[in-house]
Amino acid sequence: MDTIIFALPGNEELTTKLIYKLDAEKGEAVIRHFPDGETYVRVSSDVKDKRVVLVCTLNSPDDKILPLYFLSKTVKDLGAGSVCLIAPYLSYMRQDKRFNTGEGITSAYFGRLVSGFADTLITIDPHLHRIASLSEIYYIPTQIMHAAQSISDWIRKNITKPVLVGPDSESEQWVAQVARDAGAPFVVLEKTRHGDRDVKVSIPHVEAYTDYTPVLVDDIISTATTMVRTVAQLRGVGMKAPICIGIHGIFADNAYEELLEAGAKEVVTTNAITHKSNRIDISDLLAQGYQHLLRDQPIM
Numbered sequence: 001m002d003t004i005i006f007a008l009p010g011n012e013e014l015t016t017k018l019i020y021k022l023d024a025e026k027g028e029a030v031i032r033h034f035p036d037g038e039t040y041v042r043v044s045s046d047v048k049d050k051r052v053v054l055v056c057t058l059n060s061p062d063d064k065i066l067p068l069y070f071l072s073k074t075v076k077d078l079g080a081g082s083v084c085l086i087a088p089y090l091s092y093m094r095q096d097k098r099f100n101t102g103e104g105i106t107s108a109y110f111g112r113l114v115s116g117f118a119d120t121l122i123t124i125d126p127h128l129h130r131i132a133s134l135s136e137i138y139y140i141p142t143q144i145m146h147a148a149q150s151i152s153d154w155i156r157k158n159i160t161k162p163v164l165v166g167p168d169s170e171s172e173q174w175v176a177q178v179a180r181d182a183g184a185p186f187v188v189l190e191k192t193r194h195g196d197r198d199v200k201v202s203i204p205h206v207e208a209y210t211d212y213t214p215v216l217v218d219d220i221i222s223t224a225t226t227m228v229r230t231v232a233q234l235r236g237v238g239m240k241a242p243i244c245i246g247i248h249g250i251f252a253d254n255a256y257e258e259l260l261e262a263g264a265k266e267v268v269t270t271n272a273i274t275h276k277s278n279r280i281d282i283s284d285l286l287a288q289g290y291q292h293l294l295r296d297q298p299i300m
Contacts, residue, residue, distance in 0.1 A: 001051050002024075004047060004050045004052055005054075005055060006027035006028075006029055006043075006045075006054050007055050010274060014286075015055045018053070021287040022287055025050075027043070027047070029041065029071060030044070031070075039067050041074050043071070048080070049080075050080055051081055052080040052082065052084070054118070057087055057274075058089055058090055061091040061110075072085070082120070083119050084119065084120045086286055087121065087122070087123050088248075088271075088272035088282060089250075089272050093128070094129070096131050096137075097130055108137045111134075111139070118140060119141075120142070121138060122142070122143045122289040123143075124144075124146070124147055125219050125248075141293060143290075143292060143293050145288065147282055148177050148181065150282060151178050151182075152177075152179075153182075154245075154279060155178070155182040156181075156182045159213055162182065162213050162214075162215045163209040163214055165186070165187055165189065165217070165242070167188075167217075167218045167226050167230075171219075189203060203237070210238055211240075212239075212240070213240050213241075214240065214243070215242065216244045219247045220246060220250060221250060221267075221269065222250045222255065227244050227262075229262075230242075231244070231263050232263060234263075240265075241264065241265035243267075243268060244267045245280075246267075246268075249278075250273065268280065
């Protein structure tokens with residue numbers, strides 16, 4: 001069965017890389033909005049009996065989910081053999097419990113929604129906190145790929161004498177792996193969060209690393225509140241200008257600019273979400289994930 005790959009709007013560059021790496025056909029479709037805001041979808045490629053791959057990273061998901069749903073349903077109606085969603089960033093993972101009375105558990109609802117129109121799912125480092133596995137909320141085969149090695153490789157090639165700084169105790173195992181593979185020491189912050197932008201950060205003793213370049217690493221850079229405060233504190237104790245690295249660069253509001261203004265030397269992200277900070281390519285990881293799904297040999 002042949003593979004044909006469609007890019008949802010904004011995912012064209014990553015999709016082009018995947019088409020090349022997977023020796024796949026480029027899917028042609030029109031997705032636009034009528035004057036009243038409703039979504040229009042038209043598929044011009046032949047998808048009958050083909051493996052269809054839809055590439056759509058899911059930051060700002062509310063604007064993307066309906067066009068994605070319509071495109072998936074359309075190719076199924078046109079005879080596609082299967083539909084795989086490649087969503088490098090998977091949204092709605094944080095609300096995984098009812099924190100306050102009356103709240104919805106939106107991670108579970110979103111998982112059911114996606115499972116209703118995609119046959120398989122590939123993503124990069126989803127925010128698994130209280131959820132041990134995506135299979136708890138997704139009812140389709142899923143493949144999680146990990147960017148730690150790609151980040152380690154970039155650090156090793158681009159930074160002399162790095163010391164990695166993890167955002168909190170929950171990140172310690174992941175940061176330790178990146179540091180080990182990069183051949184660098186690491187420290188972990190003590191963080192207390194009282195709200196989306198109300199975060200208190202304390203830095204462990206860093207006197208031994210004053211001649212190192214601090215590298216702040218996190219899975220998601222959203223408001224960047226923790227990173228901004230950490231950058232300022234590191235600069236305040238005489239550390240070199242830090243480099244901030246995130247797998248998923250959401251950059252809510254002016255987070256990217258605020259990091260640079262706080263004293264970061266550079267902000268680096270993977271191309272899981274398209275942004276001018278993209279330096280680390282994860283297309284190989286996604287291609288590997290798709291090939292493993294085809295062989296039904298998921299990477300744990």
